[in-house]
Amino acid sequence: MTLKFxxxxxxxxxxxxxxxxxxxxxxxxxxxIQEINAKKIIEYKLQEAMKTQKGEFFCEDTSLYxxxxxxxxxxxxxxxxxxxxxxxxxxxxxFSSDRSATAKTIIGYTNRNEIxxxxxxxxxxxxxxxxxxxxxxxxxxxxxxxxxxxAQMTPEEKNEISMRKKALTKLKDYLESRK
Amino acid sequence: MTLKFxxxxxxxxxxxxxxxxxxxxxxxxxxxIQEINAKKIIEYKLQEAMKTQKGEFFCEDTSLYxxxxxxxxxxxxxxxxxxxxxxxxxxxxxFSSDRSATAKTIIGYTNRNEIxxxxxxxxxxxxxxxxxxxxxxxxxxxxxxxxxxxAQMTPEEKNEISMRKKALTKLKDYLESRK
Numbered sequence: 069m070t071l072k073f074x075x076x077x078x079x080x081x082x083x084x085x086x087x088x089x090x091x092x093x094x095x096x097x098x099x100x101i102q103e104i105n106a107k108k109i110i111e112y113k114l115q116e117a118m119k120t121q122k123g124e125f126f127c128e129d130t131s132l133y134x135x136x137x138x139x140x141x142x143x144x145x146x147x148x149x150x151x152x153x154x155x156x157x158x159x160x161x162x163f164s165s166d167r168s169a170t171a172k173t174i175i176g177y178t179n180r181n182e183i184x185x186x187x188x189x190x191x192x193x194x195x196x197x198x199x200x201x202x203x204x205x206x207x208x209x210x211x212x213x214x215x216x217x218x219a220q221m222t223p224e225e226k227n228e229i230s231m232r233k234k235a236l237t238k239l240k241d242y243l244e245s246r247k
Numbered sequence: 248m249t250l251k252f253x254x255x256x257x258x259x260x261x262x263x264x265x266x267x268x269x270x271x272x273x274x275x276x277x278x279x280i281q282e283i284n285a286k287k288i289i290e291y292k293l294q295e296a297m298k299t300q301k302g303e304f305f306c307e308d309t310s311l312y313x314x315x316x317x318x319x320x321x322x323x324x325x326x327x328x329x330x331x332x333x334x335x336x337x338x339x340x341x342f343s344s345d346r347s348a349t350a351k352t353i354i355g356y357t358n359r360n361e362i363x364x365x366x367x368x369x370x371x372x373x374x375x376x377x378x379x380x381x382x383x384x385x386x387x388x389x390x391x392x393x394x395x396x397x398a399q400m401t402p403e404e405k406n407e408i409s410m411r412k413k414a415l416t417k418l419k420d421y422l423e424s425r426k
Contacts, residue, residue: 102279102288104326109281137339138330144323147283151317160316163342 071243072125074098074117079203080128083227087236088243094121106131106143107185110176114183126177126239130232132205133172134194136164145205154197154208161194169194171209171218173235177242186242188234250422251304253277253296258382259307262406266415267422273300285310285322286364289355293362305356305418309411311384312351313373315343324384333376333387340373348373350388350397352414356421365421367413 072092073084081093098113106129113127133139137160141148148157161167172189190211197207199219206218211229218226227233251271252263260272277292285308292306312318316339320327327336340346351368369390376386378398385397390408397405406412 099278100281102281102322102326104329138335140327140330142330143281144326146281147323148319150283151319151321156317159342160339163338 069123072121072123074113074121074125074127079223080232083230083232084236086227087233088240094125096120098127104139104142104144106172106174107176109143110174110185111183114176114178118178118180122180124177124179126175128173128175128232128235130171130173132169132209134161134169136161136166136168149204154201154205157205158194158196158208167193167195169209171211171231173231175235175239177239184242186235186238188231188236188238190229190231190234248302251300251302253292253300253304253306258402259411262409262411263415265406266412267419273304275299277306283318283321283323285351285353286355288322289353289364290362293355293357297357297359301359303356303358305354307352307354307411307414309350309352311348311388313340313348315340315345315347328383333380333384336384337373337375337387346372346374348388350390350410352410354414354418356418363421365414365417367410367415367417369408369410369413 070090070092071088072094073081074094074096075081076095085091098116100109101112103109110127110129117125129143131142132145133142170189170191172187175186177184192209192211194208195210195217198217199207201207201219203219209218249269249271251273252260253273253275254260255274264270277295279288280291282288289306289308296304308322310321311324312321349368349370351366354365356363371388371390373387374389374396377396378386380386380398382398388397
């Protein structure tokens with residue numbers, strides 16, 4: 069049975085395919101409940117998907133957690149970007165001298181019997197926007213130990229160290245361990 | 248037919264009863280979709296409620312919109328409070344010299360044929376927390392022209408000027424205009 073990835077994002081799908089190999093894309097719009105706990109958002113989506121989808125599938129949440137904001141925006145990042153753009157989030161985070169943040173991907177996988185979560189994260193800090201602005205909060209996230217924001221890296225450089233790759237690799241290891 | 252108010256909040260219900268008279272409380276848990284547009288959140292709730300409820304009913308959203316944050320937190324206020332408390336929201340708003348904010352209640356009413364919205368708002372500013380901390384963001388909201396935060400007012404003082412009263416009064420006027 070082919071594993072399915074529920075996502076509307078072609079870049080995320082491409083990355084998953086590179087790591088997992090045999091994956092199919094399901095582009096279904098799933099309601100996103102108002103929650104700050106990413107696992108609950110994922111759980112709700114998977115339960116909605118189970119109403120129509122068979123087999124094994126997964127979805128993911130990738131969010132930015134700013135420490136001085138006690139973990140905000142987290143899954144609310146979409147609304148922060150819509151309201152304030154990266155520049156505004158940078159200014160908001162600047163009220164504190166602690167600019168540390170974590171980028172985290174959580175994958176929720178289900179075979180319809182149970183849900184399993186796989187996490188990947190990368191620490192960094194919030195900086196003034198630098199680089200291409202085409203991908204969400206990438207311009208304001210500087211990964212620890214690097215001199216470039218995510219937006220200044222090539223897709224290959226970013227994917228090599230990304231939180232999403234770490235989570236996908238854990239999912240892959242789990243799937244292989246069952247064989 | 249008795250009008251019904253979908254709310255889990257006894258204070259909100261009491262206030263509605265004082266203004267509208269004949270109201271019944273329905274305490275049903277409705278899913279809150281992740282949205283920054285309060286009307287969309289309300290619309291979704293009403294549509295969910297229509298699946299099981301008959302007659303006429305309404306629900307409301309009361310949120311705090313901070314101008315320097317381009318209207319955030321808005322309906323996300325719950326998560327801002329959970330993550331940062333009033334003190335943290337005050338500090339966050341303090342990165343700008345513009346501390347102006349608007350407290351807004353939006354009521355969504357339906358008779359199952361259509362949805363109508365009624366808004367009430369009050370302008371003010373974000374200040375360091377003052378007063379009882381038992382009701383959400385009341386300690387950091389100082390209404391324009393007053394010397395006390397919402398949390399420093401008695402419930403009667405607050406209800407007299409509140410955004411919720413303004414919205415409820417508009418709903419009442421509408422209901423009476425149809426008679």
